[in-house]
Amino acid sequence: MTSLVYIPIALLVALYFVLKYKHSYWTRRKIPHDTPRFLFGSVDEKILGSGNPTEHIKKAYWDLKKRGDKHGGIYLFYNPIWIPIDLKLIRKVLVTDYDYFASHGFFHHKKDFISDHIFSKEGEEWKVLRSHLSPTFTPAKLKNMYHTLYKFGHRMEEQILDSCKKCQPVNIKDTTAIYLIQVIASCFFGIESNSLNDLNSKFKYYGKQISQPRPLRFLLESIVNWDLLAHLGYSFFPSGVRTFFTSLIKDVIDGREKDSVTRKDFLDTISQMTKNGGPLTFEDVVATSTFMYAAGFETSSSTLSYLMYELAKNQDVQDKLRSEILSICKNSADGEITYEDLSKMKYADMCVAEILRCYPPLAQLPRACTKEYRIPGTDQIIEKGTTVVIPVWAIQNDPDYFRNPTEFDPENMSPENQKFNVDDAWFAFGYGPRLCLGYKFAHMQMKVALAKYLKNYKYKLNIATPERLTFNFDSIVLLPAENIILDTEIIS
Numbered sequence: 001m002t003s004l005v006y007i008p009i010a011l012l013v014a015l016y017f018v019l020k021y022k023h024s025y026w027t028r029r030k031i032p033h034d035t036p037r038f039l040f041g042s043v044d045e046k047i048l049g050s051g052n053p054t055e056h057i058k059k060a061y062w063d064l065k066k067r068g069d070k071h072g073g074i075y076l077f078y079n080p081i082w083i084p085i086d087l088k089l090i091r092k093v094l095v096t097d098y099d100y101f102a103s104h105g106f107f108h109h110k111k112d113f114i115s116d117h118i119f120s121k122e123g124e125e126w127k128v129l130r131s132h133l134s135p136t137f138t139p140a141k142l143k144n145m146y147h148t149l150y151k152f153g154h155r156m157e158e159q160i161l162d163s164c165k166k167c168q169p170v171n172i173k174d175t176t177a178i179y180l181i182q183v184i185a186s187c188f189f190g191i192e193s194n195s196l197n198d199l200n201s202k203f204k205y206y207g208k209q210i211s212q213p214r215p216l217r218f219l220l221e222s223i224v225n226w227d228l229l230a231h232l233g234y235s236f237f238p239s240g241v242r243t244f245f246t247s248l249i250k251d252v253i254d255g256r257e258k259d260s261v262t263r264k265d266f267l268d269t270i271s272q273m274t275k276n277g278g279p280l281t282f283e284d285v286v287a288t289s290t291f292m293y294a295a296g297f298e299t300s301s302s303t304l305s306y307l308m309y310e311l312a313k314n315q316d317v318q319d320k321l322r323s324e325i326l327s328i329c330k331n332s333a334d335g336e337i338t339y340e341d342l343s344k345m346k347y348a349d350m351c352v353a354e355i356l357r358c359y360p361p362l363a364q365l366p367r368a369c370t371k372e373y374r375i376p377g378t379d380q381i382i383e384k385g386t387t388v389v390i391p392v393w394a395i396q397n398d399p400d401y402f403r404n405p406t407e408f409d410p411e412n413m414s415p416e417n418q419k420f421n422v423d424d425a426w427f428a429f430g431y432g433p434r435l436c437l438g439y440k441f442a443h444m445q446m447k448v449a450l451a452k453y454l455k456n457y458k459y460k461l462n463i464a465t466p467e468r469l470t471f472n473f474d475s476i477v478l479l480p481a482e483n484i485i486l487d488t489e490i491i492s
């Protein structure tokens, strides 16, 4: 009877000491850190609601910086995370010492094939896949996709015109989302435009599922062996995601084969790689196209929404950007911006770079240590398997690197003012070997949208839209919590 009482007590005491030991990880490695809290580590109860550690990582950056540390550790519950904050050290992690950090640390397994995509792959497999996918974003391939973007941009413009005629304000997040879903569904899934309206809500639904933060799953993946998880039927994305995208792509490919249709688009190019013993399988095609949606939708849609919001607040910037667009259109044969004209949109480039500085969609870059790493000039060791986070948002808002960092000011990105900005302190597309593969495509779809939004219409903040936005931490991407409603008028 007595042992029945003592055994649970002994187990609880043992558990307490195991957890205490786990929270001594950074102390044992002489890495700067704050005292962790029982269960939560460096995060607090808020994470249970939002599931997103962004605010905690921002706080860790400032705590480390105030103490003069070049890097430090935090705990996400019991999972140690290493945060380099010194720009030279970050460059080493992302570029020169990339071999030690050659992974994003995301769960992936062949059995859960949709998780085994370019972002999660590591080592040689990643290198080979990247070498096959890079040619799908050459200027010639982008030019091929341009007419599709322009067509959907035109539809978006018609929606704006309709709202103007009805004297209704425009919900920018919604119009932008419709445009981008149409573009991605057509360019990466080969879906014909007439079936797009029905698919819109499904794409939106599964897009949300894909981009949900997942701290508890992350915890599970950091504790349990990935082979074991995969054999137990574990799936990185909620289960419906795999079924939806697999059957979507299968239908498109089957339809094309049946009708002998070749569209020479992204899906055709990567499907060809599955033929005659090529390097990809059908599963790779599904994982790739699905990831292109995951990578390209909310990132671009949040960027465009923030930019339209700031343009509505900063009328001088809006006018200057419109002047650039109009002057390019004036010199073009049909009064429209061509693919070749995109490179002339220099002020648009500055606006996009500045908005990505203020609101980087990936507020932090993830990495995992793939080989034991000695931090240069120290005897401190980062163990293989350690999760690493680069605090992009905090750095891009640091006054040591950007003047007036809390204000949106495209002049920050002008060639003359670049001297105020410290090299390598802007990482919205990442950098090094894992640099965003789609950044040129992203620029193209954003510039087309800007041209369509601004050429004939003027925007002001609607009374329903706040002067300062807050953030929705229910997504991996840094999204605005509020709707962005703008009053619109036709420029006569």
Ligand code: HEM
Pocket: 118, 119, 120, 130, 292, 293, 295, 296, 297, 299, 300, 303, 356, 360, 361, 362, 365, 366, 427, 428, 429, 430, 431, 432, 433, 434, 435, 436, 437, 438, 439, 441, 442
């Ligand atoms: C504003 C829009 C976008 C932003 C801010 C963005 C940002 C990023 C970032 C920060 C990374 C990780 C880089 C690193 O780890 O160093 C990334 C990776 C990636 N992005 Fe983007 N992205 C955007 C749009 C797109 C689009 C439209 C596509 C494709 C259609 C795309 C495809 C990818 C791919 C394939 C990777 C993985 C690269 C690899 O691991 O080799 N992204 N992106």
